[in-house]
Amino acid sequence: MNVAVTEPVAAAPVAERNDRELAREELTIARKYIGPFPIVMAAWGLGNLVCWLALWPLVMTGTLSLWIAFPLATLNVALCYLPSHEAQHSNYAKSGEPLRWLNELIGYVSTIPLVLPFKTARITHMDHHTYTNDPERDPDYGVKAANAWQAILTGIRRRQPGQPNAYGKLLREKAEAGDETAKRAMMEGLAQTLSFWAILTALAWSGYAIEAALLWWLPRHIGMSYISLFLSWFPHHPMNEQGRYRNTRHFHYWFGNIVSFGMEHHIIHHLHPGIPLNRNAAAYRELRPILKKRGCRLDGV
Amino acid sequence: MIGKIVQTIGPWGPVLFGIGFLAPLIAQSMEAMEIAAPFGLSFVQTGLLIGTGLGLAAKFRGRWI
Numbered sequence: 287m288n289v290a291v292t293e294p295v296a297a298a299p300v301a302e303r304n305d306r307e308l309a310r311e312e313l314t315i316a317r318k319y320i321g322p323f324p325i326v327m328a329a330w331g332l333g334n335l336v337c338w339l340a341l342w343p344l345v346m347t348g349t350l351s352l353w354i355a356f357p358l359a360t361l362n363v364a365l366c367y368l369p370s371h372e373a374q375h376s377n378y379a380k381s382g383e384p385l386r387w388l389n390e391l392i393g394y395v396s397t398i399p400l401v402l403p404f405k406t407a408r409i410t411h412m413d414h415h416t417y418t419n420d421p422e423r424d425p426d427y428g429v430k431a432a433n434a435w436q437a438i439l440t441g442i443r444r445r446q447p448g449q450p451n452a453y454g455k456l457l458r459e460k461a462e463a464g465d466e467t468a469k470r471a472m473m474e475g476l477a478q479t480l481s482f483w484a485i486l487t488a489l490a491w492s493g494y495a496i497e498a499a500l501l502w503w504l505p506r507h508i509g510m511s512y513i514s515l516f517l518s519w520f521p522h523h524p525m526n527e528q529g530r531y532r533n534t535r536h537f538h539y540w541f542g543n544i545v546s547f548g549m550e551h552h553i554i555h556h557l558h559p560g561i562p563l564n565r566n567a568a569a570y571r572e573l574r575p576i577l578k579k580r581g582c583r584l585d586g587v
Numbered sequence: 588m589i590g591k592i593v594q595t596i597g598p599w600g601p602v603l604f605g606i607g608f609l610a611p612l613i614a615q616s617m618e619a620m621e622i623a624a625p626f627g628l629s630f631v632q633t634g635l636l637i638g639t640g641l642g643l644a645a646k647f648r649g650r651w652i
Contacts (some may be wrong), residue, residue, distance in 0.1 A: 442652070445599075446649060446652075447601045447645055448649045483603075483607070486607070492613065496607070496615050498608070503608070
């Protein structure tokens with residue numbers, strides 16, 4: 287991403303260009319989509335959190351039916367990951383930039399409904415990018431499954447008591463190797479998880495158990511399954527190839543790109559993580575000839 | 588220190604969840620659905636009984652479902 291483009295883009299057809307020319311043109315196109323502040327994603331992250339928080343007083347005061355709030359809360363939880371994902375990649379502001387605080391704020395608060403600690407998410411996600419589809423080193427490799435239903439069942443099995451936690455294992459390894467950020471991530475993760483259970487327990491014993499179950503606990507489980515399916519399983523299935531142009535695929539989802547949270551174009555994210563989600567589709571359309579030349583997996587489902 | 592506390596409490600997580608969350612959830616659900624508690628127990632007592640039982644089962648089976 288830091289390579290300067292100093293020469294004009296070659297005018298020859300894609301099929302005739304060599305590796306270097308393709309790389310240069312790919313980078314030139316990608317850079318067009320990286321630049322401006324991703325205001326859509328920032329508004330999504332903070333707005334979604336406000337919506338979810340608003341459900342609590344609305345339900346508790348009887349203003350909104352719990353049965354209407356439940357699907358809304360589930361949608362909020364499912365939607366809350368992606369704005370944080372942009373923050374993990376510092377797409378709102380890099381370290382040292384004036385809006386860095388906003389980047390970190392969105393990263394930390396947008397995933398409160400999902401109870402996903404930001405530092406944990408950032409560290410494990412960076413390893414996912416570095417070692418995509420590596421059975422030993424990709425922390426998301428556990429979603430591997432033969433089909434979508436198996437992927438959901440695998441996800442539920444992984445959340446059962448005593449099951450190995452790939453994220454926890456990775457953080458422990460890094461912390462034992464002296465990584466201070468990983469140590470801090472473990473502490474923050476523990477604090478956030480314990481706070482979640484403490485709040486749920488306090489709500490439940492205060493007479494709001496059903497509200498807590500349908501606004502947070504159950505939506506969180508549904509949201510985790512949805513996110514795991516669309517953000518991990520679909521884009522990387524069957525997870526048996528590694529390498530920049532083969533570890534992620536483009537796919538067509540039956541119910542469209544919006545329902546899949548924009549993940550049809552996840553290959554763009556793996557190639558150029560600095561492009562915000564809401565610009566991936568346009569970038570994909572422009573990059574498609576180059577991706578075909580590169581032998582990328584541009585599949586239908 | 589914190590690691591030891593987590594390692595000690597962690598395996599009992601399902602039981603704590605059964606008592607801390609499932610028990611009141613069961614009690615309040617029974618009340619909302621007007622399901623009578625058995626054996627002259629209160630809703631909370633019934634919830635605690637079932638919640639703790641489910642938590643213990645999850646702990647020893649290693650899975651909720």
